[in-house]
Amino acid sequence: MIEARGLSKRFQDKKRGEIHAVENVSFNCKPGQIYGLLGANGAGKTTTLRMLATILEPSDGTAVICGHDVIEEPEKVRACVGFLSTATALYPRLTAQELVEYFGRLNGLDEATLKNRVDEIFSRLEMNGFRDRRCDKLSTGMKQKTSIARTLVHDPPVMIFDEPTTGLDVMTARTIISFISDCRDRGKAVIFSTHIMSEVERLCDHVGIIHDGKLLEEGTVAELRAKYSERNLEEIIVKVVGPLLSKAED
Amino acid sequence: MNLRNVSIVYHKELTEWLRDRRTLISTVLVPLLAFPILMVGMTSLMAVMMGKAEKETAKVMVIGGEDSPQLLEKLRKDSDLEIVPAADDYKKQITEKEIRAAVEVPNGFDAALNRGEPQTVNVYYYEGEIKSSFGVNHVEKFFNDYRDSVISGRLASRNLPGSILRPFVVKKENVAPPEKVSGAALGGLLGYMVILLSMTGAIYPAIDLTAGEKERGTMETILSSPLSRVDLVLGKFFLVLSASLSTAILSIISMGTSFYLVGNSGAMAKKDAAVFQLHIGLATVLSVFLMALPLAVLFASALLTIALFAKSYKEAQSYLTPMTFIVVIPAVASLLPGFELNPKLALVPILSTSLVCKEIVAGTFHWNYILLILLSSSVYAAAALFIAVKMFQRESVLFRS
Numbered sequence: 001m002i003e004a005r006g007l008s009k010r011f012q013d014k015k016r017g018e019i020h021a022v023e024n025v026s027f028n029c030k031p032g033q034i035y036g037l038l039g040a041n042g043a044g045k046t047t048t049l050r051m052l053a054t055i056l057e058p059s060d061g062t063a064v065i066c067g068h069d070v071i072e073e074p075e076k077v078r079a080c081v082g083f084l085s086t087a088t089a090l091y092p093r094l095t096a097q098e099l100v101e102y103f104g105r106l107n108g109l110d111e112a113t114l115k116n117r118v119d120e121i122f123s124r125l126e127m128n129g130f131r132d133r134r135c136d137k138l139s140t141g142m143k144q145k146t147s148i149a150r151t152l153v154h155d156p157p158v159m160i161f162d163e164p165t166t167g168l169d170v171m172t173a174r175t176i177i178s179f180i181s182d183c184r185d186r187g188k189a190v191i192f193s194t195h196i197m198s199e200v201e202r203l204c205d206h207v208g209i210i211h212d213g214k215l216l217e218e219g220t221v222a223e224l225r226a227k228y229s230e231r232n233l234e235e236i237i238v239k240v241v242g243p244l245l246s247k248a249e250d
Numbered sequence: 251m252n253l254r255n256v257s258i259v260y261h262k263e264l265t266e267w268l269r270d271r272r273t274l275i276s277t278v279l280v281p282l283l284a285f286p287i288l289m290v291g292m293t294s295l296m297a298v299m300m301g302k303a304e305k306e307t308a309k310v311m312v313i314g315g316e317d318s319p320q321l322l323e324k325l326r327k328d329s330d331l332e333i334v335p336a337a338d339d340y341k342k343q344i345t346e347k348e349i350r351a352a353v354e355v356p357n358g359f360d361a362a363l364n365r366g367e368p369q370t371v372n373v374y375y376y377e378g379e380i381k382s383s384f385g386v387n388h389v390e391k392f393f394n395d396y397r398d399s400v401i402s403g404r405l406a407s408r409n410l411p412g413s414i415l416r417p418f419v420v421k422k423e424n425v426a427p428p429e430k431v432s433g434a435a436l437g438g439l440l441g442y443m444v445i446l447l448s449m450t451g452a453i454y455p456a457i458d459l460t461a462g463e464k465e466r467g468t469m470e471t472i473l474s475s476p477l478s479r480v481d482l483v484l485g486k487f488f489l490v491l492s493a494s495l496s497t498a499i500l501s502i503i504s505m506g507t508s509f510y511l512v513g514n515s516g517a518m519a520k521k522d523a524a525v526f527q528l529h530i531g532l533a534t535v536l537s538v539f540l541m542a543l544p545l546a547v548l549f550a551s552a553l554l555t556i557a558l559f560a561k562s563y564k565e566a567q568s569y570l571t572p573m574t575f576i577v578v579i580p581a582v583a584s585l586l587p588g589f590e591l592n593p594k595l596a597l598v599p600i601l602s603t604s605l606v607c608k609e610i611v612a613g614t615f616h617w618n619y620i621l622l623i624l625l626s627s628s629v630y631a632a633a634a635l636f637i638a639v640k641m642f643q644r645e646s647v648l649f650r651s
Contacts, residue, residue: 012646055473056645075476083474089467093266105258106475134269150471 001189002029002052002158006061009047009213021047023213024061029189029206031157034180036204037193038237044213045193046085049162052191053083065158079107082151085162092136096127096146099135100153107154114153121149141172148179159183161192165199177203197233207233211241252481259477259485267455267489276454277493281447281501289508300380307332308350308385311340315355320363324396325353330388344376350385351375363400427613441607442581443505444498444538445600448546449553449577451497452490453570456553459486461566469648483554483642487635490550498542502535538607541620544627545603549577551634555641561650584608596622599630 009022022044029035037045050056052063054074063070066080091099097118104114122128125145130138135146151159161180165173180203183190194200200207201221209217217224217240221233228236267273307329313336315322326333337343340352354372356362362369373389376382405412463469472482553570560566577600583589584604591609596602602623609616641647 053474055470056649075478078474079476081474085470087467088471088474090471091262091266091468092466093269094262098262098265102258102262103475106255106477108476 001031002035002063002065002191004028004048004052004061004063007048007051007058007063008060009044009051009056010059020213022051022058025208025210025213025215026061027206027208027215027218029191031189032184032187033205034184034190034192034203036200036207037191037210038200038207038233039193039210040241043210045210046162047213048210049083049085049160049191049193053081053160054078055083079154080156080158082154082156082159083162084147084151084160084164086164086166087162088147090135090138090143090146090150093134095132095134096138096142096149097122097131099146100149103150104153109154117153117155118149121152125149140168141175144168144172144176148176157188159188159190161190163193163195165194165196200233209237209240211244216240216244251484252478255477255481256484256488259482260488263459263486263489264492267458267493270458273454273493277451277497278500281497282504286504286508286511289505290511303381304384306381306384308381308388309334309348310385310389311336311343311349311352313340313352313354314357315359317357317361318355318359320360321355321396325392328388328392331392340374344374344382347376347379347381350382351389353389366404439585440502440535440611441538441542441604442585443501444542444607445545445581445604446574446577447498447501448494448542449549450574452494452546452549452553453573455490455493456550457557457560457563457566457570459489460554460558461560462563464560464648465562473648479642480639483639487550487554487638490554491546494546494550495539495543498539498546534611534613537610541603541607541610541623544624544631545600547631548599548627548634551631551638555634555638558638558641559647559650580604591616591619593622597626599627603627 004025004027007022007025008020011019011021013019025044025048027035037048039045047056051058051070052065054070054077057071057074065077068076068080070077091102094102100118100121101114104117109117122131125148127142127145127149130142133142135143138146159180161176164176164180168176177199180190180192184203184205192199192203204221206218206220207224208215219227224233224236225231228239230236230239309332310325311334312322312325322333325331334349340349343349344352352374354374356369356371359369359371371393373386375386401415402412405414463472473479553573556569556573557566560569580598580601581604584601585608589595589605591602591605595605596619602619606616606619606623610620
């Protein structure tokens, strides 16, 4: 369902020259699976996820999502992906319903299907109380629910979440976590990046540890625990990344 | 390009735009209310002030003339003049606006007049000061009338007819139809206003739809949808174009109303008011808008491109504000006398449109120039739109940080 093949991304920076944000990252994620991308700030998680969502174009390598190449058919890829991050804000002057309908229409839904989808999602996420309220008047929790409804309106088989709980209160974060879990239960392929290890342990089937743009380690949580003889995920990350940090300091 | 998607984006942008209070103020309220209020208010105020200044009795000092009681008597009897006693500091009194003018009567004026000897009366005044000018006008009128009455008396005493001094009369008559008269006077202004307003009307939405979207964090949201970047930029472009044209249309309606109100308010002299009574037909106004349309496309595309480059609303404002001068300078240049259309100028954007609009309003249609200008400005507009589309495809611009 999601297949990253040697994804690389380079940026030009006036002061620092060429920056290798992501280098040769490859992994797979199947339907009904949650793949957790773990790493520190600036490790390359967001760039990788943006390439998968076709917001950025890879400098080298590619990815195939739902059978479509991210470089060759970016619009078809986006049609089968729901992308949610802390950077995906809402249009302040649209109501929650108008916003969800807007994205439904952009995803090619006809008016009858759109109405049914919107009614179903608004009931499921308990959003009917604020469907006609403008987004700039919504609470953080309501905004997150509206963002979820936006990603779900076209019922995409692939979901990409970039640190979706960063900066959220406990209750709103719980809504997101249960939503991600629900996506897996519905057979969607989910990619998820986070800093919060409890979320990884609770949700992820597979994890990849990324550092300095490179995917250093990959496997199930159980496999990694066995390989590093360590139960705590945070300690595992330190063991994977630590030697590189010491080298860099030397 | 998917027209359905372009239309979806356009309708969404329109909904948001109409719900923005700042839009309502800058696009609807300011052009609809500001112009009539300023125009009617200022002209009425000016007319009132001028009328008052003109009707006021002018305080005039008479220097000398003690040996000419005949002249002094006539001056004192003139109801428009208030004669004040002579003083040495008359120049100071004029510049400090205590008196409006001073008249210096030469010695032995009455006696010299009776002998028929030529003589000079000096009038001192404050150049550029409106009340002083009115005072001088009153003094001049007094002396002209007095001179005429002296001449008439001299001719009558010699049994000569008055026509001896006026062997023939020169009479001016306007043959240009009213639309050409007002067209020549205000023709340049209509084109200038349409061009300038279609530029200023596009600035705010162009910023809001690009840098504003980056700042609010919605750019990544829309880029993650299946919408193609071409459809996205076209939807935004059509909204900016609509804003630009509606600002221009509303402003022209309000300008027309203002001219009508000023021309018919009775606040101005009939001759002056006639200039404000625009005899510009709907067809002419539509022709001006047709000529300005490629320019509006050029502005909308260029402003979108520049504003997209900015990281924030403030940065975009600092980029776009100087753009107003780039538009104002050629538009103003076209209003200068002597600037006429020629094949080279027809290729200069903004200036050419401004010049041709001036001619269209005055009722002159140079079809070869009209076609050349439409063609050249359409090429510039298409190039600007192409660059805007390309800019929306550049990651370094969309995610500039």
